[in-house]
Amino acid sequence: xxxxxxxxxxxxxxxxxxxxxxxxxxxxxxxxxxxxxxxxxxxxxxxxxxxxxxxxxxxxxxxxxxxxxxxxxxxxxxxxxxxxxxxxxxxxxxxxxxxxxxxxxxxxxxxxxxxxxxxxxxxxxxxxxxxxxxxxxxxxxxxxxxxxxxxxxxxxxxxxxxxxxxxxxxxxxxxxxxxxxxxxxxxxxxxxxxxxxxxxxxxxxxxxxxxxxxxxxxxxxxxxxxxxxxxxxxxxxxxxxxxxxxxxxxxxxxxxxxxxxxxxxxxxxxxxxxxxxxxxxxxxxxxxxxxxxxxxxxxxxxxxxxxxxxxxxxxxxxxxxxxxxxxxxxxxxxxxxxxxxxxxxxxxxxxxxxxxxxxxxxxxxxxxxxxxxxxxxxxxxxxxxxxxxxxxxxxxxxxxxxxxxxxxxxxxxxxxxxxxxxxxxxxxxxxxxxxxxxxxxxxxxxxxxxxxxxxxxxxxxxxxxxxxxxxxxxxxxxxxxxxxxxxxxxxxxxxxxxxxxxxxxxxxxxxxxxxxxxxxxxxxxxxxxxxxxxxxxxxxxxxxxxxxxxxxxxxxxxxxxx
Numbered sequence: 001x002x003x004x005x006x007x008x009x010x011x012x013x014x015x016x017x018x019x020x021x022x023x024x025x026x027x028x029x030x031x032x033x034x035x036x037x038x039x040x041x042x043x044x045x046x047x048x049x050x051x052x053x054x055x056x057x058x059x060x061x062x063x064x065x066x067x068x069x070x071x072x073x074x075x076x077x078x079x080x081x082x083x084x085x086x087x088x089x090x091x092x093x094x095x096x097x098x099x100x101x102x103x104x105x106x107x108x109x110x111x112x113x114x115x116x117x118x119x120x121x122x123x124x125x126x127x128x129x130x131x132x133x134x135x136x137x138x139x140x141x142x143x144x145x146x147x148x149x150x151x152x153x154x155x156x157x158x159x160x161x162x163x164x165x166x167x168x169x170x171x172x173x174x175x176x177x178x179x180x181x182x183x184x185x186x187x188x189x190x191x192x193x194x195x196x197x198x199x200x201x202x203x204x205x206x207x208x209x210x211x212x213x214x215x216x217x218x219x220x221x222x223x224x225x226x227x228x229x230x231x232x233x234x235x236x237x238x239x240x241x242x243x244x245x246x247x248x249x250x251x252x253x254x255x256x257x258x259x260x261x262x263x264x265x266x267x268x269x270x271x272x273x274x275x276x277x278x279x280x281x282x283x284x285x286x287x288x289x290x291x292x293x294x295x296x297x298x299x300x301x302x303x304x305x306x307x308x309x310x311x312x313x314x315x316x317x318x319x320x321x322x323x324x325x326x327x328x329x330x331x332x333x334x335x336x337x338x339x340x341x342x343x344x345x346x347x348x349x350x351x352x353x354x355x356x357x358x359x360x361x362x363x364x365x366x367x368x369x370x371x372x373x374x375x376x377x378x379x380x381x382x383x384x385x386x387x388x389x390x391x392x393x394x395x396x397x398x399x400x401x402x403x404x405x406x407x408x409x410x411x412x413x414x415x416x417x418x419x420x421x422x423x424x425x426x427x428x429x430x431x432x433x434x435x436x437x438x439x440x441x442x443x444x445x446x447x448x449x450x451x452x453x454x455x456x457x458x459x460x461x462x463x464x465x466x467x468x469x470x471x472x473x474x475x476x477x478x479x480x481x482x483x484x485x486x487x488x489x490x491x492x493x494x495x496x497x498x499x500x501x502x503x504x505x506x507x508x509x510x511x512x513x514x515x516x517x518x519x520x521x522x523x524x525x526x527x528x529x530x531x532x533x534x535x536x537x538x539x540x541x542x543x544x545x546x547x548x549x550x551x552x553x554x555x556x557x558x559x560x561x562x
Contacts, residue, residue: 032178038085039116040134045077057170060113061204068203070170071105074221094226097206100217104203119179155202164195173197210236214244265291281321299339306332343374359386377406432465452481493525505529520549531561
């Protein structure tokens with residue numbers, strides 16, 4: 001009996017310190033508690049219709065509104081606020097970084113804030129730690145570190161002997177020195193005697209880079225993402241967002257960039273492009289003039305301005321702006337060339353000259369560029385277009401050959417547009433079989449995307465090249481791919497009549513009528529084929545139907561076969 005009593009006394013002696021710490025009165029708590037509690041807040045997130053998505057906790061890590069919390073409440077949110085220790089509501093103005101796997105986010109609120117220090121060292125196993133809840137300094141709860149595991153090489157993930165109180169997810173876990181070591185994570189059950197915390201230094205290290213600005217995690221929330229502090233990273237983010245972000249997000253990013261980097265010309269150039277797209281040319285002009293004023297490399301700004309004006313004049317010519325013209329674009333690009341005669345600048349100069357119909361000057365520049373690092377299919381093709389406009393077919397075809405010689409066989413898909421252009425150029429020049437050969441190679445290269453129009457176009461070239469069987473094969477493929485297109489039946493029937501296949505022409509014409517009984521083509525070719533076969537009465541009757549439906553050719557055929 002005495003032995004059992006002694007064992008119970010020893011057990012109580014061992015566990016008594018833990019209970020004493022767990023229920024210490026406020027006056028006996030660590031000295032840092034009262035001040036540290038000023039850094040803890042409640043977080044609330046809202047959807048687009050204003051309804052509450054979730055509530056959580058977090059704490060400030062910087063004096064300029066930087067804070068961390070768990071990421072889950074931000075999913076689907078368009079707005080968020082925090083409520084600080086004084087009950088003051090502060091809006092979340094931007095996301096600074098997020099990690100969905102560990103459910104942490106770093107963000108910024110509007111206004112000055114009181115941060116809590118983050119420990120630079122790992123809490124040792126067996127050390128005491130405290131969970132600091134929002135606005136309840138009397139309920140600070142103590143636990144013991146059971147395990148500290150490394151992840152991402154430099155960060156800690158803690159297992160703590162502690163049962164978490166309700167509504168304390170993302171509250172700070174603090175060491176004896178009053179420094180935060182982790183954010184409390186959602187427990188599997190409120191009765192669990194072990195709790196977990198992700199390292200606070202990991203949450204505070206989260207940041208957005210140029211490449212991560214549009215990653216999948218950040219897209220889970222509609223709250224604005226802050227641009228990187230590094231101007232190179234921010235410029236990259238802006239460049240990528242131009243093609244990846246939705247228009248509203250992009251507008252906000254451009255304006256944020258200008259606000260954050262007011263002395264960088266890039267923001268004004270991007271906004272000028274955006275304004276031009278929206279037809280606000282006067283504001284775009286002001287932005288480009290500001291970009292030129294701020295640019296260290298004036299030639300780059302003049303080049304951007306010339307390209308902007310050129311694109312506007314080519315693609316938005318229906319919206320005139322008296323201050324901009326191709327002459328103005330030419331003046332700007334020559335300003336750039338005068339500072340630094342780079343081949344890229346010369347290429348834009350040639351494009352502007354071509355648009356002004358100065359084909360000889362444009363050709364001379366493209367010819368020069370063919371001996372520079374810009375030598376490419378694009379350059380030879382542009383030179384070929386100059387010769388085409390000058391009606392120099394021989395030179396144009398030779399340059400088309402030079403265009404294709406920049407590629408090697410077997411061709412890759414990047415060669416396809418030029419291969420098709422040469423095919424059309426050869427057909428237009430009367431070199432039908434050469435053009436058809438190009439079309440055959442184009443078919444092999446682009447088989448997965450070829451439509452009925454391709455087979456119709458090749459069918460026409462094959463007729464001109466007197467390749468009648470191939471032409472019939474291709475028009476049949478076009479009909480198979482688009483059986484409701486009346487033109488294809490008419491073309492097929494016409495070819496069948498031409499080569500004396502009158503029975504087949506009759507069948508094709510009847511199919512044409514079945515597809516559209518109100519179209520004159522079917523009756524015209526049916527009547528013509530019947531007359532040629534000797535069935536004049538039936539043929540003339542069908543030609544009269546074609547005439548009644550408005551076909552101008554029918555009357556002459558009626559007179560011929562009547």
